[in-house]
């Protein structure tokens with residue numbers, strides 16, 4: 001993909017920053033595990049911690065090493081910090097924070113206050129992982145076992161970012177750590193406490209200070225301008241906000257805004273469905289699902305509204321208030337189940353759920369009044385909400401996802417009826433996945449050539465390419481991109 005026009009208008013120069021590829025190299029998943037039996041963590045504790053003291057240029061550093069022999073906690077710890085350490089270990093093994101933490105909390109006996117504290121600890125430590133590792137590695141030498149590394153990061157986060165008093169953070173964190181590492185952790189965390197108390201930390205580089213992989217900083221600086229990128233990255237280090245919609249669905253305001261704009265485009269397209277009292281006697285409401293199964297349009301307005309990548313259903317459930325029939329597709333059966341569960345909870349009867357690959361969607365070409373592609377993406381606009389994603393996404397994922405996004409919008413475009421709407425959205429900020437997809441769509445190969453561009457949302461969205469970008473710092477929302485096109489009638 002050519003990068004013509006990629007730089008943000010008036011964008012600032014890319015400065016060197018920290019050029020080391022990939023930034024934090026520690027992200028690898030360590031398959032070893034362990035724990036402390038006394039706390040309910042099955043582990044083999046051979047008594048005395050294997051602690052070595054070595055003199056280095058940076059002063060005396062400590063290490064504890066060796067494999068941990070057992071993997072999983074056998075039961076969950078009873079304190080917020082214990083739960084947090086378990087969650088951090090699981091995330092390091094490749095689990096997702098937003099799945100593993102709720103499961104650990106559900107299995108715990110923590111009260112609401114401690115649950116919130118555990119959540120803050122886990123999400124904050126994951127966000128600031130690179131910065132925490134730098135602090136820990138100033139004083140601890142060599143490989144740390146996963147649960148020791150997790151406890152050290154957790155302690156560093158409390159000391160440097162939550163400003164929990166040293167005596168409280170150190171003793172409570174050490175208590176929850178494997179017995180043989182307690183001596184080491186005690187010393188390391190006390191040193192970090194002294195450092196944090198001494199004034200602002202002199203971070204070695206921007207990537208460590210902001211706690212992102214270097215490639216993310218460089219990529220976003222290039223794509224949206226350095227100042228905007230840094231403001232977005234700082235913003236995404238703060239806890240996420242979410243709003244409860246009138247119907248009880250909890251949704252980020254940025255994601256909700258996408259639903260609202262698409263609903264506006266749809267409303268401009270469709271005729272209102274005839275309500276029951278306007279139908280003739282004996283005239284039944286059309287059986288939309290069976291018409292659809294036969295490859296027909298719905299008979300309402302300009303057809304069905306399809307959400308091609310719908311799970312967990314935030315936008316589909318919103319759009320169901322506007323369109324008489326929404327079909328919510330997702331490639332993942334498990335995630336489609338989440339849509340179904342949300343529909344049941346909200347009591348929505350006009351949304352059909354389909355497990356389908358959006359590239360092979362089960363609709364007749366040109367039969368849909370609107371198709372939304374809320375595509376899988378690198379998620380670099382939602383890093384507040386998915387704090388571990390920054391360590392999981394790789395630079396090469398961006399190009400791979402952009403190719404998938406292009407395939408999905410091309411497939412979606414083929415389904416749109418004359419006069420109908422194609423909407424494309426992502427929750428990321430890279431040019432390739434945002435304006436780049438719109439540019440490709442307008443090209444001869446993209447099927448959207450000659451389609452009218454629908455009015456993009458106004459402030460706080462900013463025009464970008466054929467659509468609009470919502471930066472996380474503009475309104476404290478997730479970062480989003482949205483394009484709307486109308487197929488000529």
Ligand SMILES: C[S@@+](CC[C@H](N)C(=O)[O-])C[C@H]1O[C@@H](n2cnc3c(N)ncnc32)[C@H](O)[C@@H]1O
Nearest residue numbers: 309310311312313314315330331357358374376
């Ligand atoms: C960004 S999420 C969608 C969020 C959803 N629209 C909402 O508002 O709640 C992207 C979804 O695309 C799904 N997906 C990924 N590849 C797909 C494909 N080829 N076809 C259909 N869905 C796909 C994923 O399972 C995921 O649920």
